[in-house]
Amino acid sequence: xxxxxxxxxxxxxxxxxxxxxxxxMKRECNEIKHAIADREIPDRILEEVFDLxxxxxxxxxxxxxxxxxxxxxxxxxxxxxxxxxxxxxEEVA
Ligand SMILES: [Mg+2]
Numbered sequence: 001x002x003x004x005x006x007x008x009x010x011x012x013x014x015x016x017x018x019x020x021x022x023x024x025m026k027r028e029c030n031e032i033k034h035a036i037a038d039r040e041i042p043d044r045i046l047e048e049v050f051d052l053x054x055x056x057x058x059x060x061x062x063x064x065x066x067x068x069x070x071x072x073x074x075x076x077x078x079x080x081x082x083x084x085x086x087x088x089x090e091e092v093a
Pocket of ligand 1: 028031047
């Protein structure tokens with residue numbers, strides 16, 4: 001996979017990685033929610049969105065390092081969304 005961010009040290013062999021990373025993703029979602037609710041400046045909301053992207057990438061990176069073929073799931077999700085007509089300039093099949 002091609003990642004946006006450098007590899008975080010949290011990817012290493014923590015047996016409770018999934019639970020901790022899930023909590024990190026949930027925390028970042030809450031931070032986005034509060035930033036929007038508090039009508040914070042757009043840069044603050046965007047910062048939280050990038051925080052979430054980073055935590056998601058860390059989860060995906062760990063799965064890839066565990067041997068999961070994450071590219072297949074990425075292709076599956078793109079295909080699913082293509083079929084739903086989510087992409088500009090593409091007709092729904
Ligand atoms: Mg944050």
